[in-house]
Amino acid sequence: MMDAEREMRPTPRPTKCGTHLTEPEEIKGFPTFPEGTKSLLSKHLTQAVWDECKDMTDEHGTSFKRCILSGCQNVDSGIGCYASSHQSYNQFASLFDPIILEYHGHEKSAKHVSDMDWKNLDCPPFDAKDAKMIKSTRIRVGRNLAAYPLGPGITRDQRNEVEKAAQVAFKAFEGELEGTYYPLNGMDAATQKQLIEDHFLFKEGDRFLEACGLNRDWPEGRGIFHTPSKEFLVWVNEEDEFRIISMQQGADILAVFRRLSNACATIGKVAEFAHDEHLGYITSCPTNLGTALRASVHIHLPYLGKQKDQFKTIADKFHVQIRGAHGEHTETDDHIYDISNIRRLGLSEVSLVQDMYNGVKAMIEAEKALAPKEAEWTVEETAAEPEDAKVEKAEDAPAEVPMASSEPVKADAPAQAVESEVP
Numbered sequence: 001m002m003d004a005e006r007e008m009r010p011t012p013r014p015t016k017c018g019t020h021l022t023e024p025e026e027i028k029g030f031p032t033f034p035e036g037t038k039s040l041l042s043k044h045l046t047q048a049v050w051d052e053c054k055d056m057t058d059e060h061g062t063s064f065k066r067c068i069l070s071g072c073q074n075v076d077s078g079i080g081c082y083a084s085s086h087q088s089y090n091q092f093a094s095l096f097d098p099i100i101l102e103y104h105g106h107e108k109s110a111k112h113v114s115d116m117d118w119k120n121l122d123c124p125p126f127d128a129k130d131a132k133m134i135k136s137t138r139i140r141v142g143r144n145l146a147a148y149p150l151g152p153g154i155t156r157d158q159r160n161e162v163e164k165a166a167q168v169a170f171k172a173f174e175g176e177l178e179g180t181y182y183p184l185n186g187m188d189a190a191t192q193k194q195l196i197e198d199h200f201l202f203k204e205g206d207r208f209l210e211a212c213g214l215n216r217d218w219p220e221g222r223g224i225f226h227t228p229s230k231e232f233l234v235w236v237n238e239e240d241e242f243r244i245i246s247m248q249q250g251a252d253i254l255a256v257f258r259r260l261s262n263a264c265a266t267i268g269k270v271a272e273f274a275h276d277e278h279l280g281y282i283t284s285c286p287t288n289l290g291t292a293l294r295a296s297v298h299i300h301l302p303y304l305g306k307q308k309d310q311f312k313t314i315a316d317k318f319h320v321q322i323r324g325a326h327g328e329h330t331e332t333d334d335h336i337y338d339i340s341n342i343r344r345l346g347l348s349e350v351s352l353v354q355d356m357y358n359g360v361k362a363m364i365e366a367e368k369a370l371a372p373k374e375a376e377w378t379v380e381e382t383a384a385e386p387e388d389a390k391v392e393k394a395e396d397a398p399a400e401v402p403m404a405s406s407e408p409v410k411a412d413a414p415a416q417a418v419e420s421e422v423p
Contacts, residue, residue, distance in 0.1 A: 041080025084153030290345030
């Protein structure tokens with residue numbers, strides 16, 4: 001009877017996508033995108049997928065329409081959809097699977113390998129002259145808790161529970177990881193000023209995150225933990241429930257990864273991270289699935305930087321991305337570049353940091369071969385900063401070609417914080 005009634009209902013007219021859409025319920029008919037839309041959502045949201053998923057919700061009650069609202073509203077998105085829970089990737093697999101395959105090259109049957117053990121990284125120190133080329137090193141991962149929905153689907157009370165779980169985990173830190181947690185809600189002016197000066201204070205999410213529901217109840221339940229050295233920090237309930245960041249001035253990649261590895265292990269003993277053998281660590285943005293890791297250095301390459309074809313060839317070989325050090329899509333006059341891993345899913349954290357290390361080492365050798373013998377590399381000594389201080393959310397930023405891309409640019413440039421490039 002119900003099937004017969006459904007068949008008798010008039011089919012809603014297609015819904016035109018654009019900024020006039022503000023709520024999921026406004027997507028009444030099959031979404032139609034303006035000509036020239038390049039998002040993976042517009043490509044893979046077929047009529048068949050829409051018919052299958054349009055009335056579905058995940059186990060926490062978040063609708064399929066909420067997952068696609070960001071890309072339907074912001075037609076300049078690169079991806080266009082966000083998962084509201086771990087289950088969303090199964091519940092709405094007819095949409096997410098082809099997007100994951102195109103972006104990551106990760107088949108439905110493929111397994112992800114996780115390895116955060118810093119002892120498995122083959123990362124000898126750079127010699128003193130080579131190390132002078134590197135200004136700073138930073139590695140971050142995104143993590144979410146298995147017991148809760150992801151940001152787009154989390155409730156106010158659940159978000160506050162995540163914050164409490166984070167504070168319990170932070171109390172377990174010892175040694176160089178010990179620090180202080182600063183809730184954003186009710187933060188005093190002096191603390192806020194200092195965090196802004198340190199470039200640690202993250203802001204309310206952009207229009208892409210607003211549309212998927214990640215900005216709800218701002219700033220309640222959000223906060224920042226950092227150590228006195230300011231070489232380790234955690235953002236709580238930003239895009240991911242935990243954005244864990246290790247960074248420091250100079251070229252000691254192993255030390256930065258070791259600190260991150262130990263911190264993740266400590267938090268994981270207190271609160272279980274969402275993870276499965278197919279997608280690895282679960283994130284709301286499909287581009288960050290797997291490791292949600294971005295490992296990067298800022299490096300001075302004045303001679304290689306002028307040889308763009310050679311520069312790009314090295315980047316392609318080692319699966320790294322070249323950006324201007326001052327943000328996504330920026331040119332650089334000082335020839336200081338941000339070099340980071342481009343892959344996320346299907347390979348371990350150790351493998352991706354190894355990609356970055358190997359790529360940087362090869363770039364240093366090329367730089368020395370191009371430079372006159374008397375050349376000296378000196379980089380102004382400034383403290384490392386979380387990249388979100390100056391880089392937009394790249395996973396769903398409007399599609400543009402970075403200053404130099406290490407692989408063919410798909411709908412948008414791979415992170416963090418995506419890049420969104422977040423730290």
